[in-house]
C-alpha cells in the first residue's frame with residue numbers, strides 16, 4: 306500500500322523512527338568536495354528529510370554503515386582482550402536498487418562463505434532498507450546490464466512527487482506509522498534503459514584475458530589511487546593493523562581497515578615480493594574478481610553496475626568499457 | 637598639440653612611443669571576462685586604434701594607436717566594459733577610468749577551472765578591486781589559487797595565495813600513504829605516518845590541499861573556512877627587484893582587504909612626494925620608515941583569525957644591481 310505525506314508529517318516520522326533506529330542516508334554536504342567549492346554526496350546520519358539527498362547518486366556507497374572503513378576488532382593487554390560494542394543496534398538505510406543488490410553480494414561474502422563473519426553479522430542484524438527508486442538512469446550507470454535495476458528486497462520506498470513524499474511499505478514496522486495517511490495508487494518506478502550497456506558473455510576466457518594486451522593501456526593510464534574500489538559498494542577487501550600503545554607495548558588494539566587491490570602494498574608478501582607491480586595487472590585482477598571469480602562461486606557478478614568507479618576516477622577510466630573489452634576478447 | 641599627460645595617464649591612457657598617439661588600458665579584475673566584451677574591445681581597436689590589441693602582463697588589455705583627440709570617443713565606447721566588469725565609477729558616465737595608479741588586480745585562473753586552486757581567485761580579485769579603485773597610488777596586488785603560484789604573486793606588493801587547513805578524519809583512513817607521498821614528493825613533507833596513519837605537522841604545512849586531493853577516501857577534508865598566505869613587497873624594477881616575503885600565514889579574506897586599505901593610509905603619510913613621477917614602490921617606503929612602522933599602520937583594527945601566524949619583522953634581499961658596480 307502507498308501513502309502520500311507532506312514534509313512536516315515526514316519529519317515527524319523521522320523523529321519517531323529515530324527513537325528506534327539510527328537513520329543513514331545519502332546527504333549532500335556543501336563545499337565538502339575534494340576540490341574547493343564543490344559539494345559531495347556521502348552517507349551520514351540523517352535527522353530530517355532535508356538532510357536526505359534523493360536526487361543525486363552518492364559518491365560513496367552505503368557499505369561503510371555495515372562494514373566500517375576502520376573497525377577495532379578487539380583491545381588487548383596482558384590479561385586478556387575485549388571486543389568493543391558495535392556501532393549501532395539497528396539502522397534504517399536509504400539506498401537504491403543497485404545498492405540492494407550489492408547488499409546481497411556482501412551477504413554472500415560475509416555470511417555464506419564458510420562461517421559467518423562475527424562483526425559483519427552483528428551490524429547486519431536489525432537493518433531496515435528504504436528504497437530510493439530511480440526513475441531515470443544517472444551518468445555511467447549500467448544497472449540494466451547487470452540486472453540490478455529492479456528489486457523487491459526493500460521494506461519501504463520513498464519518492465518525492467510534486468512536493469509530497471510517497472511511500473510504499475512492505476514492512477509491519479513501517480506500515481503502522483501510516484495509519485490514517487492519505488492512500489494512493491502507486492507503482493515503484495525503475496530504470497528500464499541506461500546509455501551504457503555492458504556485453505555479457507556466458508563463459509569468460511580467463512586464460513586469454515589474463516594474457517591479453519588490453520591491460521597494458523592501464524599500466525600508464527591508471528595511477529593506482531584506489532578510489533574506484535573505495536566507492537564500490539561490493540569491494541570488501543581489508544587488512545589488519547595491530548597498534549601497540551606507546552608506553553605499554555603489551556596493550557593495544559587490532560583493527561581491520563578497508564584495503565584496495567589497486568594501491569601499492571596490497572599484495573606485498575613476506576620477502577618483499579609483489580604479485581602485481583603493474584597497474585594494468587591490478588586492473589585485470591579487480592575486473593576478473595568482479596565478474597568472473599564471484600560468478601563462479603555464487604552464480605552472479607559481483608559488480609552491480611552503479612558506475613561509481615567511473616564517476617570518481619580522476620583519470621577517466623571507465624570500468625564498463627573494460628567489461629566490454631573483456632567480453633570482446635572472450636569471443 | 638596641447639595635451640595634459642598627467643591627466644591622460646590618470647585616465648588610464650598612456651604616452652606612447654609614437655608622437656600624438658596613445659594607448660587605452662582596460663582593467664580586467666581577476667583576468668576573467670564574458671567573451672562578449674572582446675568584441676567591444678575589438679570595436680575600439682578597429683575604430684580608433686590600429687586594429688591591434690596587446691594582452692598586458694597584468695591581465696588587462698591595451699589598445700594602442702589611438703589619436704589623442706579620440707580619447708573622449710574611446711571613453712564612450714569603454715563605458716559598457718567599465719560597467720559590465722563592475723569597475724567603480726562615481727563620476728559621470730562615458731569619461732573612462734578614474735585612475736590607473738593601483739594596477740589591475742591580477743589572478744591565476746583559480747578554482748573556477750583549476751582543480752588545485754583553494755579559492756575563487758576572480759571573485760576575490762573583484763572584491764579587492766571594489767575596495768581599492770579608483771585609488772591612484774602605485775599598488776600591485778595579485779592572487780593565486782595555491783602555493784604553486786602560477787600568478788607569481790611574490791612579485792607583487794601584496795601576494796595572496798590560497799590555503800586550506802586540512803582536517804583529518806581518522807575513521808576514514810585506509811593507510812594507503814597517498815597523502816604522505818604527495819606531500820613528500822611534491823610539497824614540503826609535512827606528513828609522516830605513525831601507527832599506519834598520517835600525522836600533519838602544522839608548522840611545516842603549506843595548506844596547499846594536495847593531501848585532500850590525493851586522499852582516495854575523504855580522510856583528509858578541506859576546512860570550512862578558507863585561508864590565505866599573504867606575502868608582501870615583492871617588486872620588479874631598476875633599483876632593487878625582490879621577492880615578496882611571507883608575512884601572515886592562515887589569514888582570512890576580510891583581514892587582507894583591511895590591510896591593503898590601511899596601507900593606502902600609510903603610503904599617503906610617508907610617500908616621498910618628490911619621487912620621480914610622484915610614485916614610489918611601497919617597499920622603498922618601508923625601507924625608510926622601518927618595518928615596524930608599516931606593520932603598525934597595516935594591522936590597525938585588523939582582527940586576524942586565531943590560527944594566523946605573523947612573521948615579524950621581515951627582511952628582504954633581492955637583486956642589488958648597484959653592488960655589482962661598486963667594486
Ligand code: SF4
Pocket residue numbers: 526527528529530531532533534567617618619620621622
Ligand atoms: S582506475 Fe581510476 S580510480 Fe581506479 S585506481 Fe586507477 S586511477 Fe584510481
Ligand code: SF4
Pocket residue numbers: 808809810811812813814815816833834850851852853854855856
Ligand atoms: S591518503 Fe587518505 S586514506 Fe591514504 S593514508 Fe592518507 S589519509 Fe589515509
